[in-house]
Amino acid sequence: MERKELCRVHYHFGEFGNYSLVVRTDHSSQNVSCNIVINQEPVNSYLPIFFAFLIYTGIFTMLALGQFCINIEPIRNWLYKKMNPRETDRLINSELGSPRQTDSISGDLPPGVWRTGPTVPRLRSLDTFRGLALAIMVFVNYGGGKYWFFKHQSWNGLTVADLVFPWFVFIMGTSTALSLSSMLRRGCSKGQLLLKILWRSCLLFLLGIVIVNPNYCLGPLSWENLRIPGVLQRLGCTYLVVAGLELLFAKPLPDSTSVEAPLPSVRDLLPYWPQWLFMMALEVVWLCLTFLLNVPGCPRGYLGAGGIGDHGKYPNCTGGAAGYIDRLLLGEKHIYQHPSSSVLYMTTVPFDPEGILGTINSVIMAFLGLQAGKILLFYKDQHQQIMLRFCVWSIIMGAVSAALTKCSTEEGAIPVNKNLWSISYVTTLSSFAFALLLLVYGLVDVKRVWSGAPFFFLGMNSILVYVGHEIFENYFPFKWKMRDTQSHSEHLAQNLTATSLWVIISYVLYRKRIFWKI
Template structure:
């Protein structure tokens, strides 16, 4: 029996421990054996000789008779104890906190938490799904060193004590923090709610002219003209209501109810409520009467950052006409001044560098510098062995080797373009000054942050063609190049999985929730596919270009030379796109419409809550597992999505291959998107790497590359500095900025975390440090290549 019942006392449920202690006490207090009862008189009469013999026995025999046991009674008790033990063991199987595996009993906590990061994710998920808090007892059971972890999390967790003295943990969503004025606090505390059930509360509200919210179906969304201006900070917003009971709602970006504006306590008295508004776009405020479900007024307004506003709502002459007006109580701040100051500083540095280069290029300055350097060199030679008369020099012409042939000229424009994309990527990843246009778009649309990764993929495809053609000219075989391409892809993938994705500041690598997709992983797949396609046709391409037969450059079909020579590769890419389109628009997704491209959550009026990403997310969860993809997509902020979605997922890798292979496709992008954000056939979407997103960014990349090539390599008006240096060491800069993100001088504690100026300064200093590091490595000719 003992071999079957093994458990870990350190992890056993406290209730089970208490039951075990009570069982021990009962077992100790109850005798395990019983003495034989004294024989009756009739028994003595029947067996007198036996009693006599017993009395004439030895002293030891008498003592043995007095201590004899009732074996039948003792065996029955033992059987009862064993039966209770068996019943306990059978009950353990149905206990939700006990698991049985191969005859072994173990403790199963309600939440299996690895570290404090897992606890924070659990609380955040409960907050997003409206599940409430988590009992502290459950956290202590499932999280090792829970007290230390909770202490480290600090103000990220809120404690609430229930009437039964049990503590509950809630996620402290700092986006929801706002100031409540004293007047509202007094009104809130003055309302008696003790011993009042929901029915009595409804009756009280009806007497006051207030009806509870009713489910009336999705409300119509008015078309809103959005202007992308202003910062992203929240503003204090105060509404005043005179005689009205209504609901104030914000329908910007599909966000539903903003809040309820209560009625006045007494007729003729005003009431007010405070709200926090987003200043990223212009929004339209709608005031709707809760009693008649009628729109009372509509006010479009673009709120400014750190401003305080009041929306005054009044009846006109006691009629049904309502007047709504927005009044500025405290003017907003200009959040773009830090950007202007930073631009002037960097422009001044660039101008000073250009002037210095021009001055040092003058003949007069060159002569002065030459004389200074010559005098120093003469003095050095006099004091060295080179100036001694006993030293003889013998020149042997036969030993002089001819100079090595110079390597092919490297296009500085490619490294400059790569460095430009990388510098913007580093700046965006470090925070981008907390400006909304330096962050990834929540779902459909484009920001500056959405440009750089596709550009990096694009320039990688350009470099693949040049490097493979160059190596083929030197006599390399396709098999050797294929091995090199495969090995480099494996290295990129491994660096992305084991170095970039894990956050080692939060603890050791965990296989249970290790993210498999990522930026370098996407680059690895794209590089492998495009390089293999190029190797299939590169030799034929090279033969046509290097032979003088038929002079293809002068033929009428020369503008389409790349397409004609690469037709097998184009055929493969088109087949991949057909696969992407079929999977995206034809693959059925459970409980979601086929071909859904929306964000899920509260988007689309909350009809498809768990459909984030559609087929792309379904394929990622099926192939990789839900715990191995990105858990906090950019859509969760605005659309309150609870489903994980990876922007570098499996299905999007097909379009990243297309990105590295495409030409100028601006017309196709206009057709796919209908020149709009959300109304096109295939909207521009970075999270899905949609077809329109790839063609649009390829168009931008071609135009930018032409400009950089013309100014850097053709006219040489610009050397490519400072972007040229990180472009020469792109892998080192990218990996380094991810690994050392939390270290000084790349990050430090700020005095005012709500200031754009401090965030912008920190992010620009961090980015400039990596540019300077790449410059020093370039001077020392240190390059990390894989």
């Protein structure tokens, strides 16, 4: 039986609206008209976001005004008279929400630089960047107010939720370059550092296994259904490769930036050409496995979601080579059972967005972050040079993404895809990361017009906050029973409250000088 399209209607449906499709046929001309009739007006689902924005803007405005008033000499003197001087000092030094500099830096360092040890400078912008990514990650994991743009994309394309994990990987690479250089400068041997890298990688992996898998209502962990991949597991594997590679070629850099070097414009690149060759070889492996591996029952180089996608031709081919490798090496029961593609594409096979093949491009992402760290090391205190290079790298990565995707969701050779961690996804997100780091670095460490609060506190205790928000996700006060589970207002209030609580917890831990480092 031949099917005939009667009409085609493009319409933006609002939430909770009631609609009817009216189809009319003009018998004289045989023309068919289709019209949407609104039976019940939809609600404005974006009003809760607007009100939340106003509330948070009001809070930060009051904090900023309080800081401004405290810095006025007459008000400062009045506080000394009316309040306990010791308590006044505490209030003034706390900067109403920004970190106290006397806690973490000595007098010979500028306000934008913090110490983590006797001689190790710490850039506030890096912790601010990490904390910003973590804040969005926590909010998204708690539900994101049930808005579609705070949920992971079903397959190709990007939402806000798809931005944060790659940024976290990126800034991990940046911090790795700085920390390894610092420890080498302090006299640590490469053997000691290698043991530290191995220990940290294993600990991240084991933490991920313990956090991702338990369901205490169903009993203890069971190997039969243990999910092996995960966020922390991928961080551990990525850190092991990138930090190990950096350690292999790393040399302690002199404190002085005035040391002459051949070809100074590329002194952050030239000494590390073997690392770039290794990364290119890794990417060739990803490309060959993705596009040349013979996957049973699937076309070679398939990048689709399977299920009912592609007119249902390849229902069991979700993720192509990436899904096949995970199912082959890890087993179907040891990978993620409910991928984001299952809702829209009705996929039936498990697929893990943190799988084996995607970890290769996660390493590439961290390595690009490592390059940002080398820029900070080699051009220390040369703010214009640093910001220029961040800008150039952002443009280069953006150009590569444009070539791979043709600036579209579906039409390019390699679409942007978070589930697959495609190379275009990495170049796109690294372009955004360099641009964001440029902005944060300029505001926090160069112009010093922003202390980095409140994201700075989250960045200083990122692992603790991530582990904590996963463990206590379903407990009060981070979650409570809602009166209306279909309400964006209630979901947004709950998710923002939970995220804000972790900001407050990280601030309290910062004031108590409690930091969980692994």
